Amino acid sequence: MSEPVRRPLPFIGTAQVRHGARDRMTCLYRCGNACDHPVPNRSANEYLGDLVAGEVSRRGVMRGALVVGLAGAGVAAGAAPAFASPAGAASEPDVVVPEVDTFASKAPAPSQLTFKAVTPNQVDGIVVPNGYDHAVVIKWGDEVVPGAPRFNVAKQTAAAQSKQFGYNNDFVAVLPLDRRGERALLVVNHEYTNEDLMFPGFPGIDALSVEQLRVAMAAHGMSVVELERVGGSGRWTPVTRGSRRYNRRITALETRFKLTGPAAGSALLKTAADPGGKDVIGTLNNCAGGVTPWGTILSGEENFNQYFVGAETSTGAAKDRFNRYGIDTTNRYPSGSRKWDRADARFDLTKNPNEANRFGWVVEIDPFTPGSTPRKHTALGRVKHEGANVIIAKSGKAVAYMGDDERFDYLYKFVSDKKFDSGKSHFARRHNLTLLESGTLYVAKLGFTSAGEIDGSGKLPSDGAFNGTGTWIPLVKNGKSQVPGMTTEEVLVFTRLAGDAVGATKMDRPEDVEPNPKSGKIYVALTNNTQRGSSGKAPADEANPRTNNRHGHILEITENGGDHTGEAFTWTIPIVCGDPKDPATYFMGYDKNLVSPISCPDNVAFDGAGNLWISTDGNALGTNDGLFAVPLEGPEKGHLKQFLTVPYGAETCGPWIHADNKSAFVAVQHPGEITGASIEKPASNWPDGDFAKPGVAVAWRVDGRSIGV
Numbered sequence: 001m002s003e004p005v006r007r008p009l010p011f012i013g014t015a016q017v018r019h020g021a022r023d024r025m026t027c028l029y030r031c032g033n034a035c036d037h038p039v040p041n042r043s044a045n046e047y048l049g050d051l052v053a054g055e056v057s058r059r060g061v062m063r064g065a066l067v068v069g070l071a072g073a074g075v076a077a078g079a080a081p082a083f084a085s086p087a088g089a090a091s092e093p094d095v096v097v098p099e100v101d102t103f104a105s106k107a108p109a110p111s112q113l114t115f116k117a118v119t120p121n122q123v124d125g126i127v128v129p130n131g132y133d134h135a136v137v138i139k140w141g142d143e144v145v146p147g148a149p150r151f152n153v154a155k156q157t158a159a160a161q162s163k164q165f166g167y168n169n170d171f172v173a174v175l176p177l178d179r180r181g182e183r184a185l186l187v188v189n190h191e192y193t194n195e196d197l198m199f200p201g202f203p204g205i206d207a208l209s210v211e212q213l214r215v216a217m218a219a220h221g222m223s224v225v226e227l228e229r230v231g232g233s234g235r236w237t238p239v240t241r242g243s244r245r246y247n248r249r250i251t252a253l254e255t256r257f258k259l260t261g262p263a264a265g266s267a268l269l270k271t272a273a274d275p276g277g278k279d280v281i282g283t284l285n286n287c288a289g290g291v292t293p294w295g296t297i298l299s300g301e302e303n304f305n306q307y308f309v310g311a312e313t314s315t316g317a318a319k320d321r322f323n324r325y326g327i328d329t330t331n332r333y334p335s336g337s338r339k340w341d342r343a344d345a346r347f348d349l350t351k352n353p354n355e356a357n358r359f360g361w362v363v364e365i366d367p368f369t370p371g372s373t374p375r376k377h378t379a380l381g382r383v384k385h386e387g388a389n390v391i392i393a394k395s396g397k398a399v400a401y402m403g404d405d406e407r408f409d410y411l412y413k414f415v416s417d418k419k420f421d422s423g424k425s426h427f428a429r430r431h432n433l434t435l436l437e438s439g440t441l442y443v444a445k446l447g448f449t450s451a452g453e454i455d456g457s458g459k460l461p462s463d464g465a466f467n468g469t470g471t472w473i474p475l476v477k478n479g480k481s482q483v484p485g486m487t488t489e490e491v492l493v494f495t496r497l498a499g500d501a502v503g504a505t506k507m508d509r510p511e512d513v514e515p516n517p518k519s520g521k522i523y524v525a526l527t528n529n530t531q532r533g534s535s536g537k538a539p540a541d542e543a544n545p546r547t548n549n550r551h552g553h554i555l556e557i558t559e560n561g562g563d564h565t566g567e568a569f570t571w572t573i574p575i576v577c578g579d580p581k582d583p584a585t586y587f588m589g590y591d592k593n594l595v596s597p598i599s600c601p602d603n604v605a606f607d608g609a610g611n612l613w614i615s616t617d618g619n620a621l622g623t624n625d626g627l628f629a630v631p632l633e634g635p636e637k638g639h640l641k642q643f644l645t646v647p648y649g650a651e652t653c654g655p656w657i658h659a660d661n662k663s664a665f666v667a668v669q670h671p672g673e674i675t676g677a678s679i680e681k682p683a684s685n686w687p688d689g690d691f692a693k694p695g696v697a698v699a700w701r702v703d704g705r706s707i708g709v
């Protein structure tokens with residue numbers, strides 16, 4: 001069943017290829033043609049090339065000294081206050097305590113990776129190594145809410161889509177539901193829609209009916225789906241009988257969210273429909289995410305800017321703020337708009353100027369408590385959040401690492417005020433659900449060891465490493481702004497401007513940022529930045545060492561003393577991506593003849609041995625995107641190998657290595673998204689042989705052993 005379909009590809013479309021190998025159609029629908037817009041970060045904050053590491057750390061110490069008088073105030077130190085219902089509504093259900101506690105830890109696994117690498121290809125199917133099999137778990141239109149109408153592409157309705165699996169799945173998590181390991185919850189983000197590929201006889205975006213626009217809104221958001229294991233194997237499939245009480249859809253159309261944290265209720269978040277500034281309808285462009293140690297899901301609202309129109313009438317500070325978030329203030333790029341304002345006036349900023357401020361957050365959903373109100377946490381700041389991943393520090397505080405996925409934007413971390421309660425009671429879980437509502441928000445500033453040697457070529461400096469020190473600069477601490485001239489609410493709602501003000505380091509599109517549970521080191525996927533070093537833009541530096549960075553790299557952060565709550569760290573670049581034949585690539589010093597080509601790292605995950613798994617978005621080497629695995633320790637460290645490839649035109653998202661290490665889940669996002677394609681003339685026939693549908697797939701070892709080994 002794993003034999004991929006091999007057929008001539010109808011559209012290669014090289015003329016349409018953009019950064020990476022992404023097609024124009026992907027750029028339009030996913031990011032609103034972000035690359036055509038000016039780089040939003042026009043801040044003059046210094047290039048780190050002229051700041052040495054000692055200066056960085058000294059500044060960090062001074063900054064810390066200024067706020068030391070505030071430290072400790074308001075820290076709950078494990079005390080669990082009465083839980084304020086997130087919805088504030090009488091109907092809010094009490095939390096459900098999950099039966100299995102395997103969210104942060106995976107079964108131990110052998111560290112060696114023995115699978116034979118999949119060769120780069122342009123096959124319109126999923127390709128896995130010999131000895132492995134794969135299957136589609138769920139795809140666009142499949143039933144999620146029991147009783148959902150059967151999918152009919154010719155008769156789509158918003159009501160039906162609100163019960164069916166949404167479009168363009170990205171983040172994937174699979175949470176064990178029972179001790180036998182037979183049931184699990186699949187939680188998936190639906191980042192964006194492509195109306196060209198969704199509606200038969202696509203009439204152009206301006207001619208879509210209001211109902212079709214509402215279908216698109218319902219196809220955004222998230223899905224929670226009960227899964228069961230198939231025949232003791234690593235294969236999983238949706239449960240199709242019984243109550244499936246956990247199954248739910250979260251949409252951009254009608255799901256109610258509660259804002260939490262210091263900016264909730266701020267004037268910046270109030271609208272005519274929500275004078276309290278605490279209730280938002282929907283979530284937008286949910287990209288990556290993370291699973292918390294208390295069993296909830298964090299999901300990043302990323303390219304929310306493209307959903308709004310009307311900012312061209314703004315002036316002054318409002319206009320500057322829109323520009324900094326990539327919200328078009330010129331009306332020069334109307335093709336990027338989804339025209340949702342025709343279906344709902346809240347997407348028209350001339351009528352609802354604050355509505356855009358209500359997106360760009362990290363959202364938390366509790367998949368174990370059916371009917372619970374999802375929340376948007378203002379304490380974690382507002383950027384184009386790729387995702388957020390939590391680790392519990394030695395002190396017990398929850399620390400979330402986050403990236404702002406835009407060229408020249410920043411890395412962030414959040415440290416909770418309160419401490420994680422590892423108890424298994426309702427009381428403990430209610431407490432843990434409040435951890436992300438108050439804490440310290442930091443942005444990263446990196447210092448260098450070889451600044452004078454960085455020439456943009458990717459050549460390793462004479463000390464043998466792209467590496468340095470770094471400082472976490474506090475933006476909000478104890479509920480108080482640490483940024484001169486900005487209030488706490490302004491820092492949290494316009495976090496990019498706060499990062500500019502404190503001189504954060506401009507990075508090459510920080511995507512997933514995830515701590516390795518085995519080592520505590522943090523891994524950052526920096527996907528690419530073809531404007532690095534171009535005229536008027538920040539030049540290459542040691543942390544972003546290539547001019548015209550087409551293939552991206554991985555950054556590794558080690559917190560000083562292993563303290564995730566601290567303000568000082570060191571960093572290094574273990575992997576510089578590209579064709580290993582390219583001298584400007586690096587794989588931890590491993591023999592490059594044995595390494596798979598990799599381009600545009602996007603999402604990362606870890607198996608039970610602490611091996612790093614990387615999925616790619618927009619392979620600039622011209623072949624299909626894939627999932628890769630690489631050991632980070634031992635003699636094989638740096639031996640990066642391609643584990644699978646996804647169908648033509650698709651991006652590999654997720655990924656998720658299951659708790660028992662027996663299954664690798666990936667989201668196949670935007671298969672066949674090639675300019676000129678349509679339902680009638682698909683560029684990919686995955687997964688059913690007709691028109692392309694995004695879906696989640698699982699790969700497992702036929703002999704039942706751990707994957708990768």
Ligand code: FEO
Nearest residue numbers: 287302386405511
């Ligand atoms: Fe949705 Fe940053 O990729």
Ligand code: CA
Nearest residue numbers: 449450465467
């Ligand atoms: Ca160095």
Ligand code: CA
Nearest residue numbers: 287288511602
């Ligand atoms: Ca991504």
